[in-house]
Structures are given as C-alpha cells and as structure tokens.
Amino acid sequence: MADETTAPDTDLDAEPEWILKFSIKGGDTVEWIAAKSAVFGALEELNKRECETGPVGWVFLPQGAINMSEVRYVSIHPRPAEAEPKPKPARRARFIWC
Known part of the structure; x- marks a missing residue:
C-alpha cells in the first residue's frame, strides 16, 4: 500500500521559491517549483x-x-528572479511513495 506524506502548511508567501529538478535518463527533466521549505x-x-x-x-x-529508477540525479536551486509576475508557490505538497 502506498504511504503518503504531506509537507507542512506554513506561511509560504514570505518564502522564496525553489526548483526541485529530476533529470531523467534520455535527457528529459521534470521540475517542481514550490516554496523553499516544501x-x-x-x-x-x-x-x-x-x-x-x-x-x-x-x-x-x-x-x-516520476519513476525513480529512470532518474539520473535530483537537484535543487533557487528560482531565478523574473520580470513578469510569478504564480504563488504551492502551499502544500503531497508525495505518495510506492
């Protein structure tokens, strides 16, 4: 059975955004943008x-x-500042582990 984890609900409006990046075999990437704590x-x-x-x-x-057996590496870094308005970062993240 899958196990669920929910990131804590904090005041993320004040937190900077970060990117969690999964580099997949074959050159594809998956990026998830959320508050730093998430x-x-x-x-x-x-x-x-x-x-x-x-x-x-x-x-x-x-x-x-994401099939983790296909992931070459996982990285994180701050989201670069942009001139255009950004969407609000995710307030909660639910990860299901199988």
Missing part, C-alpha cells in the same frame, strides 16, 4: 525513504508521477 522537505523525505526502505519506485508530484 522543496527541502521533499528532498529530505526522499532521502529518508531511500535510507529506510531502499530504492523508491514511484514518486507522485502534483503535476504527475
């Missing part, structure tokens, strides 16, 4: 799951699912 929380949870249970199969993000 991105770091997701990365920490991913690391914790791998340490406790071994390789993670699938990770479900708000925009889709």
